[in-house]
Amino acid sequence: xxxxxxxxDVHPDLARERLKCNFNIEEVTNIIDGGKDKTLERKKIExxxxxxxACLDEIPDECLSIKERYENAIxxxxxxxxxxxxxxxxxxxxxxxxxxxxxxxxxxxFKDISPFMLHLGMFVPTLIGQSTPEQMAxxxxxxxxxxxxxxxxxxxxxHGTFIRGLETTATYDPDKEEFVLHSPTITSYKWWAGGxxxxxxxxxxxxxxxxxxxxxxxxxxxVQIRDLDTHMPLPGIKVGEIGxxxxxxxxxxxxxGFNSFRIPRQNMLMKHAKVEKDGCYVKSAKxxxxxYGTMVFIRVTLVSExxxxxxxxxxxxxxxxxxxxxxxxxxxxxxPQILDYPTQQHKLFICIATxxxxxxxxxxxxxxxxxxxxxxxxxxxxxxxxxxxLSSCLKAVSTSDALSHIEQCRFACGxxxxxxxxxxxxxxxxxxxxxxxxxxYTVLLLQTARFLVKAWEQxxxxxxxxxxxxxLNRTANTKRVVWDNTHEGxxxxxxxxxxxxxxxxxxxxxxxxxSGMDYEDAWLMTTxxxxxxxxxxxxxxxxxxxxNEMIRLTKSSSANVKTVMHQLAVLYLMYWALEKTGxxxxxxxxxxxxLDDLQRRYEELLAALRPNAVSLVDAFDLRxxxxxxxxxxYDGCVYERLMEEAQxxxxxxxxxxxxxHKYIKPLMQGKL
Ligand SMILES: CCCCCCCC/C=C\CCCCCCCCCCCCCCCC(=O)SCCNC(=O)CCNC(=O)[C@H](O)C(C)(C)COP(=O)(O)OP(=O)(O)OC[C@H]1O[C@@H](n2cnc3c(N)ncnc32)[C@H](O)[C@@H]1OP(=O)(O)O
Ligand SMILES: Cc1cc2nc3c(=O)[nH]c(=O)nc-3n(C[C@H](O)[C@H](O)[C@H](O)COP(=O)(O)OP(=O)(O)OC[C@H]3O[C@@H](n4cnc5c(N)ncnc54)[C@H](O)[C@@H]3O)c2cc1C
Numbered sequence: 260x261x262x263x264x265x266x267x268d269v270h271p272d273l274a275r276e277r278l279k280c281n282f283n284i285e286e287v288t289n290i291i292d293g294g295k296d297k298t299l300e301r302k303k304i305e306x307x308x309x310x311x312x313a314c315l316d317e318i319p320d321e322c323l324s325i326k327e328r329y330e331n332a333i334x335x336x337x338x339x340x341x342x343x344x345x346x347x348x349x350x351x352x353x354x355x356x357x358x359x360x361x362x363x364x365x366x367x368x369f370k371d372i373s374p375f376m377l378h379l380g381m382f383v384p385t386l387i388g389q390s391t392p393e394q395m396a397x398x399x400x401x402x403x404x405x406x407x408x409x410x411x412x413x414x415x416x417x418h419g420t421f422i423r424g425l426e427t428t429a430t431y432d433p434d435k436e437e438f439v440l441h442s443p444t445i446t447s448y449k450w451w452a453g454g455x456x457x458x459x460x461x462x463x464x465x466x467x468x469x470x471x472x473x474x475x476x477x478x479x480x481x482v483q484i485r486d487l488d489t490h491m492p493l494p495g496i497k498v499g500e501i502g503x504x505x506x507x508x509x510x511x512x513x514x515x516g517f518n519s520f521r522i523p524r525q526n527m528l529m530k531h532a533k534v535e536k537d538g539c540y541v542k543s544a545k546x547x548x549x550x551y552g553t554m555v556f557i558r559v560t561l562v563s564e565x566x567x568x569x570x571x572x573x574x575x576x577x578x579x580x581x582x583x584x585x586x587x588x589x590x591x592x593x594x595p596q597i598l599d600y601p602t603q604q605h606k607l608f609i610c611i612a613t614x615x616x617x618x619x620x621x622x623x624x625x626x627x628x629x630x631x632x633x634x635x636x637x638x639x640x641x642x643x644x645x646x647x648x649l650s651s652c653l654k655a656v657s658t659s660d661a662l663s664h665i666e667q668c669r670f671a672c673g674x675x676x677x678x679x680x681x682x683x684x685x686x687x688x689x690x691x692x693x694x695x696x697x698x699x700y701t702v703l704l705l706q707t708a709r710f711l712v713k714a715w716e717q718x719x720x721x722x723x724x725x726x727x728x729x730x731l732n733r734t735a736n737t738k739r740v741v742w743d744n745t746h747e748g749x750x751x752x753x754x755x756x757x758x759x760x761x762x763x764x765x766x767x768x769x770x771x772x773x774s775g776m777d778y779e780d781a782w783l784m785t786t787x788x789x790x791x792x793x794x795x796x797x798x799x800x801x802x803x804x805x806x807n808e809m810i811r812l813t814k815s816s817s818a819n820v821k822t823v824m825h826q827l828a829v830l831y832l833m834y835w836a837l838e839k840t841g842x843x844x845x846x847x848x849x850x851x852x853x854l855d856d857l858q859r860r861y862e863e864l865l866a867a868l869r870p871n872a873v874s875l876v877d878a879f880d881l882r883x884x885x886x887x888x889x890x891x892x893y894d895g896c897v898y899e900r901l902m903e904e905a906q907x908x909x910x911x912x913x914x915x916x917x918x919x920h921k922y923i924k925p926l927m928q929g930k931l
Contacts, residue, residue, distance in 0.1 A: 270895030272582045272596060273873060280874035282819040287878035290812050290824070291618055298880075301360045304347050308364035309884055311342050320370050321679045322909050325503065328371070329457065332509035335368045336375045340405050348403075359563055366571075367884040370685055372510040375408065377453035381553055382409030385463045388552040389479050389528035397525075398481060407487075410455035410462040411553065412515055417446025420702050422465070422551070425477055427517065429527070431470035433538040436524045438480060440466060440517040448497075448516045451696075455513030456500030460485040462515070463528070465550075470538045479528040479550055484515065495520035506688025546640040548647070555647060557697050558654035559628045563621035565661035566614045568690050570879040572683060573610035575891030576668035577876045579675070580607065582895045597671075598872060604865040606667045611875050612831040613664055615824070617657050619808035620801055624653060645725045648710035651703035652797035658693040659700050665690055672890055675897070680889040680904035701790055704797075708764070708789035711796055715761045727800055730754035731761070742849040744857060746806060749832045752847045753799040756839065759846035760792035795842070802832055823871055826864060833861040 269277075285298075292298040320328055343361060351358045365373055386398050386409075401407045418424040426447030429438045442448055449455070455462055461483050468478040484496045492498050497516040504512065527534060531544035544550075580598035587594055597603050627649070631642045669676040669683040676683050694700050714724045718731035733754075734740065740755035742748065764785050771781035782789075809828045813821045836843060836857060843849045868875075883892045889900035910916065925931040 267894045267896045267899065269893070270582045270897075273578060273893075273895035276581050276870075276873035277877070279870040280877075282823045282871060282874070283817055284874050284878045286816055286820045287824070287875070288880045290816070290820075291615070291879065293622060300350060301363070304350055304360045305364055305367070305882065305885075307346050307350075308339070308342060308367055309882070311338075311346070317907075318909070319680065319904065319907055320509070322907065325508070328509045329374065329511060332369060332371065332374055333458065336373045339365060339368045339373065340375060344403070344405060359560075359567070362564070363567065363885060366887070367882070369509070370682065370887045372453070372507050372689070374454045374458040374509060374511045376510065377411055377455075378402070378409050378459070380453075381411035381557065382459075382461070382463060384556050385411060385479065385528070385553045386481075388556065389463075389530050389550065391529050391533075394481075394525065394528065394530075407461045407483075408454070408459050409481075410452040410459040410513065412449040412452040412455055412462045412513075413465040414449065414451045415446060416448045416450045416514075417444070419451070420699060422477055425465055425467060427464065427466040429464075429466040429468050429478065429480055431468070431524070431534050431538050432521075433536065435521070436536055437521045438524065438527060438534075440464065440480070440482065440520045440522060442516040442518070448514050450501060450514050451512050452515070453507070453510045453512050455484075455498065455515055456511035457513070458511050459513075460487055460490065464515075468527070468534070468540075470534050470540050473540070475532070475540050475542075477550065478532060480522060481526045481528060482520075482522055493520070506685070506692055545638060546635075546643050548643070549635070549640075554697055555650050556628070558650040558703075559621075559624055561654050561693055561697065562617055562624055562657045564693070565657040565690070566617035566621060568686050569610055569617065569661045569664055570614040570876070571881060571886060571888075571891075572665040572668035572686050573607060573614060574876040574879055574881050574886060575681060575683060575888045576607055576610070576671045576676070577872050578892070578895055579672050579681075579890040579897060581873050582897055583673075598869070601862060601865055603671055604869060604872070606671045608827075608830060608865055608868050608872065609834045610664045610668060611872070612827040612834070613660060614879070615809070615827055616801055616805040616831050617661070619812065620653065620657075620804045623804050623808055624650065642725070644710055645727060648707045649727055649800070651698065652707040652793050653800070654698065655694075655700045655703040655707075656794060656797040656801070658690065662687070662690045662694055675890055675901060678889065678901065678904075680901065682886065682888040682891070685887075704790045704793035705786060707793040707796065708786075711761045711792060712765055712768070712789075715758075715765050719765075728796070730799065731758055734758035740847045742843070742847045742853055744853060744860075746829060746832055749836050750799070750802050750806060752836065752843055752849070753795070753802050753839075756842045756846045757792065757795040757799040760788065760795045760842075764788045764792050798835060798839075802835065805831060823868075823875070826868055827875075830861070830864050830868065833857060833864065837861060 289295045289298050292301055316331065320331065323331060347361060347364070351360065361379070383399070383402050386395060386402060390398065398407070402409060413422070415425055415427065417426065426444055427449065428441050428443065430441070431438055449464065452462060461481060464480045464482050465477050466480060468475045483493065484498055485492055495518045497518070499514055501512050501514055524534060524536065531549045532540065532542045534540055577598065580603055581596055583597045584594040585597050628646060631646045634642060665683065665687050669687060672681060672683065675681055679685065711728065714728040714731055717724050724731055737755070740751055742752065767785045767788060768781045771784055772778060776784070806828055809824055813824050816824070840854055886892065889904050890897050892900060905911070922931070
């Protein structure tokens with residue numbers, strides 16, 4: 260099933276674009292990767308993956324049946340896992356199994372999703388984050404060596420968001436020193452877990468723990484569900500695939516039910532709480548939500564995942580826009596490249612800037628996460644609420660923004676963007692799921708809002724608050740910030756908007772309580788504003804972090820790299836300031852004239868970035884094998900590739916489809 264891509268000359272329009280570049284592309288690539296050494300390591304790993312079997316499928320994935328797609332994905336997953344296990348991890352180090360490079364090289368194998376993704380993405384991280392040292396020694400080597408393949412089964416048919424409402428039970432039986440797992444209702448069936456439907460032989464299960472007649476809430480258990488030799492479901496296990504979805508077509512998302520299924524006591528993941536042999540429950544965690552740790556970890560990693568997906572979509576749309584020509588501007592003049600239209604630049608340059616904003620913020624978030632986890636290991640959980648609030652809003656906003664920008668990339672490619680061979684629909688449907696999974700957008704912003712309301716009350720009473728909300732100490736009691744059109748001024752305005760909205764939420768809640776509502780109802784009635792306040796806080800964090808990190812990381816860069824990186828960050832600030840003019844008018848002293856000036860400067864910036872646009876996406880350094888796009892390949896031979904992909908449609912395998920003789924001809928002849 261291997262096909263070789265024909266080598267072609269670079270399209271003259273793209274070649275001309277590359278000549279216009281005025282900055283050192285490699286320097287920008289190094290900044291995105293996190294340093295020159297990281298770029299070299301990434302390239303080395305990509306070479307290993309691509310020389311070892313990553314391949315174009317002769318028949319595109321989308322032309323296969325569901326079953327064929329799954330089987331092809333498994334075939335490739337096994338090849339890929341072997342390479343990861345035997346060669347890549349030697350370079351990254353076994354402890355860096357979650358390295359973004361592995362995620363990136365996986366794309367060279369899978370246009371859609373690997374059924375093993377959740378094994379490496381959630382099963383292994385849960386073992387690491389939730390096991391005792393003994394459990395880790397037992398399970399982790401097997402998982403890393405692919406001796407066992409796992410899934411993460413938390414969500415049920417009836418509940419995804421409200422984890423405390425999960426119904427699966429794990430009841431301890433001290434006589435046999437076993438837990439009995441049971442699914443008491445149809446709504447208690449596990450639903451959605453990736454890799455569970457057909458692939459996994461183990462999974463982590465979240466269930467309500469009962470011991471000595473008492474319920475202790477949700478805990479995690481490791482459960483073998485299939486025989487390691489025959490792969491048949493074990494007695495007491497009902498497992499299968501949940502059926503076709505909008506995307507994730509080869510991820511075999513599954514359902515799982517238990518009929519009084521027994522597992523040994525040692526299979527409860529006991530890092531934060533345990534059940535003794537006699538059934539005694541002992542809680543050691545200093546914070547009640549540490550069992551939610553894998554979710555926080557994934558939320559943190561999703562920010563860089565969004566940067567990666569956006570960089571793919573932007574690369575496709577910008578290369579395409581450089582070779583696509585449409586509409587005469589003046590009679591008898593050549594049609595311009597569509598990238599010359601300011602409206603096209605408005606759709607696309609923000610995608611490049613946002614990919615940078617998310618990438619730089621994600622590195623900062625990752626460092627914050629590591630520091631907080633190091634504290635937690637020492638028994639200090641003070642920074643956990645702030646980390647939860649931060650990772651929740653950044654996950655929500657980055658997935659939501661990435662989704663709408665990717666849709667803009669598709670719009671920017673006109674009809675051809677609708678083709679699956681462009682890869683934009685795959686990228687879109689993958690990112691659409693991220694807005695929901697690992698915590699829905701609204702739900703996570705409301706988590707952040709809880710933290711913000713408390714922080715606002717602290718700041719209001721003159722107490723110092725934690726770093727990401729420190730702006731509240733400055734702005735909580737200010738009515739309107741004075742508008743200043745420098746980058747510092749714009750960042751401060753975003754902080755003023757956030758503070759203003761949080762303050763308004765607090766006042767609404769208080770007013771509602773005064774008018775007789777209890778706190779829960781007052782909160783509920785204010786949730787539309789609370790979501791907007793949490794989003795505003797997240798934007799303040801994003802603009803501030805992106806700007807500071809950009810300045811820090813370009814300190815020793817060449818002058819032109821500094822300029823272009825600076826231009827992108829200013830574009831990001833201006834784009835969002837213009838998107839939020841209503842808020843600026845409400846919470847700052849900005850005037851109509853200031854906004855008109857801002858609009859003009861934004862349009863000038865689009866023009867200034869235009870000559871470097873193709874090189875800026877080249878700097879993402881996404882190889883064709885990873886992009887999988889007829890519109891986005893490095894050579895820009897868009898029309899040849901579209902035609903080539905069209906030939907692969909199964910409908911073109913024969914000149915006349917049998918349905919002609921069976922139905923159309925009889926219809927034409929009046930014989931039907
Ligand atoms: C090595 C071998 C080679 C192998 C090779 C294999 C080849 C692999 C092929 C490809 C490789 C690819 C590489 C992998 C790359 C990985 C990419 C990652 C992809 C991941 C894909 C993920 C798929 C999706 C998975 C899922 O969706 S899992 C399910 C997720 N579910 C949710 O997120 C549910 C959301 N709900 C909640 O989180 C909670 O219920 C809630 C909304 C937070 C409420 O919780 P609860 O009711 O319990 O709490 P409350 O009472 O509301 O709050 C009480 C207080 O607690 C605070 N709180 C809540 N949560 C937390 C927390 N996590 N931390 C800290 N504090 C928390 C809350 O704020 C309250 O505080 P208070 O002070 O206000 O009281
Ligand atoms: C592709 C995909 C893969 C997945 N993989 C896994 C997996 O591997 N393992 C796993 O365990 N799960 C997985 N999930 C499940 C996923 O985590 C849940 O779907 C997600 O957490 C949302 O929960 P829900 O489906 O119950 O939505 P619901 O909570 O029912 O949400 C429905 C609507 O109600 C709103 N809503 C809900 N609660 C509130 C509230 N308190 N306040 C205001 N509005 C609210 C939401 O905003 C949303 O608009 C996956 C899901 C998808 C789509």
